[in-house]
Amino acid sequence: MKKARVVVVGAGVVGFSTAVCIAEALPMCSVTLLADKFSPNTTSDGAAGILLAVEFPDIPLERQRRWFKDSFDHLLAIAQSQHSPEAGVILSSGWQIFKEVPVDKLPFWSELVIGFRLMTDCELKRFPQHKFGQAFTTIKCECSSYLPWLENRFIKAGGEVKQRKVNSLEELSSSYDIIVNCSGLGSKNLVGDTQVYPVRGQVLKVEAPWLQHFIRDGDGKAYIYPGIHSVTVGGTRQEGDWRLQVDEEDTRSIMERCSRLEPSLSKAKVLSEWVGLRPNRKNPRVERVLVHLQGCRVPVVHNYGHGSCGVTLAWGTALDAVGLVRQCLNEMLLEAKL
Numbered sequence: 001m002k003k004a005r006v007v008v009v010g011a012g013v014v015g016f017s018t019a020v021c022i023a024e025a026l027p028m029c030s031v032t033l034l035a036d037k038f039s040p041n042t043t044s045d046g047a048a049g050i051l052l053a054v055e056f057p058d059i060p061l062e063r064q065r066r067w068f069k070d071s072f073d074h075l076l077a078i079a080q081s082q083h084s085p086e087a088g089v090i091l092s093s094g095w096q097i098f099k100e101v102p103v104d105k106l107p108f109w110s111e112l113v114i115g116f117r118l119m120t121d122c123e124l125k126r127f128p129q130h131k132f133g134q135a136f137t138t139i140k141c142e143c144s145s146y147l148p149w150l151e152n153r154f155i156k157a158g159g160e161v162k163q164r165k166v167n168s169l170e171e172l173s174s175s176y177d178i179i180v181n182c183s184g185l186g187s188k189n190l191v192g193d194t195q196v197y198p199v200r201g202q203v204l205k206v207e208a209p210w211l212q213h214f215i216r217d218g219d220g221k222a223y224i225y226p227g228i229h230s231v232t233v234g235g236t237r238q239e240g241d242w243r244l245q246v247d248e249e250d251t252r253s254i255m256e257r258c259s260r261l262e263p264s265l266s267k268a269k270v271l272s273e274w275v276g277l278r279p280n281r282k283n284p285r286v287e288r289v290l291v292h293l294q295g296c297r298v299p300v301v302h303n304y305g306h307g308s309c310g311v312t313l314a315w316g317t318a319l320d321a322v323g324l325v326r327q328c329l330n331e332m333l334l335e336a337k338l
């Protein structure tokens with residue numbers, strides 16, 4: 001039988017995870033990944049890559065838990081293997097601290113990370129402005145290494161990669177049987193999902209090899225994440241802000257907020273600065289639709305809008321996307337028989 005032609009649009013962490021999962025799970029498909037930007041030029045590349053989730057309002061918690069757990073277990077296996085340095089995936093321990101006690105002291109992912117516990121008053125003394133804290137071990141997945149590693153894995157599974165900007169669905173419908181949309185914030189421009197919007201984030205990379213534990217303020221505006229080659233320090237959350245250039249005022253305020261949490265940071269050398277736009281959406285969109293194009297019905301699987309959790313949820317939502325592609329294949333088979 002002829003192979004079903006699947007195209008995945010997007011070369012960020014969501015696109016490559018989805019492409020690998022489809023190519024490895026569905027050998028009856030030929031899989032092509034198309035994108036205009038590749039590592040090191042995607043949003044995913046600059047993400048700190050810490051596995052931490054927010055709770056989305058309209059997605060069953062069971063499904064969010066599965067997304068988190070599938071991603072965590074997949075990355076944990078890499079972190080605990082010889083592939084860890086090349087893939088850029090490591091374990092990371094530290095503290096999330098809060099100025100006010102949060103309503104949800106035990107987030108849904110607390111039982112999915114390693115060794116989650118509340119901080120003691122004694123531990124909190126170090127952070128006099130903070131009243132409450134959580135200590136745990138999670139994963140840091142550095143996409144500037146992880147994306148090239150996934151690309152290799154995709155090619156080994158028979159996948160093909162092409163650099164190209166896609167301007168409309170019509171462009172793809174004659175060459176492919178199933179379209180998988182992992183275009184992140186790009187989804188806004190294509191035919192216009194007005195629900196996706198940017199949340200600007202600026203971060204710095206600094207040299208501070210003495211820092212080994214992460215510290216994150218629960219408000220998301222101050223975090224220090226030690227990584228393999230440097231420490232990521234951030235950040236900002238500016239909604240609707242499309243500016244990609246570094247803002248010196250943001251740099252100053254990030255350093256000020258983070259030095260309050262970790263005074264030794266003032267001695268760290270700044271290596272680089274970076275800005276990324278999180279593809280925010282009230283809920284990420286992981287679903288299957290039929291799009292009518294020039295009299296044809298083309299199955300489209302959407303997988304975008306992961307906001308601040310793209311690295312955290314990529315593998316889990318990719319596995320869901322595989323299930324949706326499988327459903328498309330079954331329907332196509334059925335139609336062919338009728």
Ligand SMILES: Cc1cc2nc3c(=O)[nH]c(=O)nc-3n(C[C@H](O)[C@H](O)[C@H](O)COP(=O)(O)OP(=O)(O)OC[C@H]3O[C@@H](n4cnc5c(N)ncnc54)[C@H](O)[C@@H]3O)c2cc1C
Binds near residue numbers: 167185190200311
């Ligand atoms: C400062 C900062 C820190 C972050 N920290 C974390 C963190 O610690 N943990 C975490 O889980 N997440 C974090 N994130 C969020 C994370 O970066 C995103 O959720 C994730 O990168 C989204 O991945 P994606 O693959 O959907 O999008 P992207 O990485 O943006 O990739 C989109 C891809 O689609 C392609 N594309 C778009 N439109 C088109 C088109 N028309 N034609 C062809 N190709 C197209 C692009 O070229 C690109 O290849 C952070 C983000 C920022 C900005």
Ligand SMILES: *[C@@H]1O[C@H](CO)[C@@H](O)[C@H](O)[C@H]1NC(C)=O
Binds near residue numbers: 040041
């Ligand atoms: C990343 O962007 C730079 C600058 O635009 C470009 O020169 C480089 O070729 C890009 N890299 C990839 C892999 O696309």
Ligand SMILES: *[C@@H]1O[C@H](CO)[C@@H](O)[C@H](O)[C@H]1NC(C)=O
Binds near residue numbers: 168179302
């Ligand atoms: C991706 O989804 C968005 C939102 O529905 C849409 O505008 C865009 O055309 C889709 N892109 C592809 C390549 O399917």
